Amino acid sequence: MIEFNGIKSEAVGLRLLGKVEFSQAQRDITEVVVPGRDGIVLISNERLEKINQNFSFRLKRIGSNTLEQQMQVVKEWLDRPKGAFSSFLWEADELYQYQGRFISATYSRENNVFMAVDITFQFQPIKFLKVGLNPVTVTTGSTLKNIGKAVSNPVITLTGTGNVKLNINTKIYVFKNINEGIVVDSENEVVTSLDGYQPQWDKAFNWPLPVLGLGDSKISWDNSAFKVSVTPRWGVLV
Secondary structure, three states: OEEEEEHHHHOOOOOOOOOOOOOOOOOEEEOOOOOOOOOOOOEEEEEEEOEEEEEEEEHHHHHOOOHHHHHHHHHHHOOOOOOOEEEEEEHHHEEEEEEEEEEEEEEEEEOEEEEEEEEOOOEOEEEHHHHHHEEEHHHHHHHEEEOOOHHHHEEEEEOOEEEEEEEEOOOOEEEEEOEEEEEEEEOEEEEEEEEOOOEEHHOOOOOOOOOEEEOOOEEEEEOOOOOOEEEEEEEEOO
């Protein structure tokens, strides 16, 4: 079973077939041919590539739906995020949440009862430990330990009014003229109001946004009127 954009595959009539294959994220490497030199020179672009993963299902009718009507339910489910990345859960890898988006699907009718469905999703190269997707309230001077294997792009919520300097290890991040609070989402590279609707980029005076490196991250801030919570998004390679 998979869960895409908050809806389980079984809820739309899909049963995941038994075969499970895992793909691995690859490094983005440029191969350069140098005249007069044997072989190639490798240049790292310091990034990981996306991954395409195929899943095979059997589609059955739910209620009074025909197979064609049930197929339409699946199509609408897959299209709901409008091509954007969304949360993706997979029972074969139950400790993690992927960021996935729908790429393509083929539907093959086997008989009047079942239809074979092959769906391709595209994943970001880092998957998140589920335990790192819950917000953690921190006190100034406290330490968060990265339990993943990749640099984390967290969500940091600053609740308060005024100016504040946030320290993560030796790096200082300055935020000014905050009214009630802001949400700093380093993964999606946005700064918003607490409700997530109003852009608040004018409150952030540093770029790039905060990250949590491998190992320990000591967090402190200079304005006691602020409260800070962190959703760390601990990640590992897909």
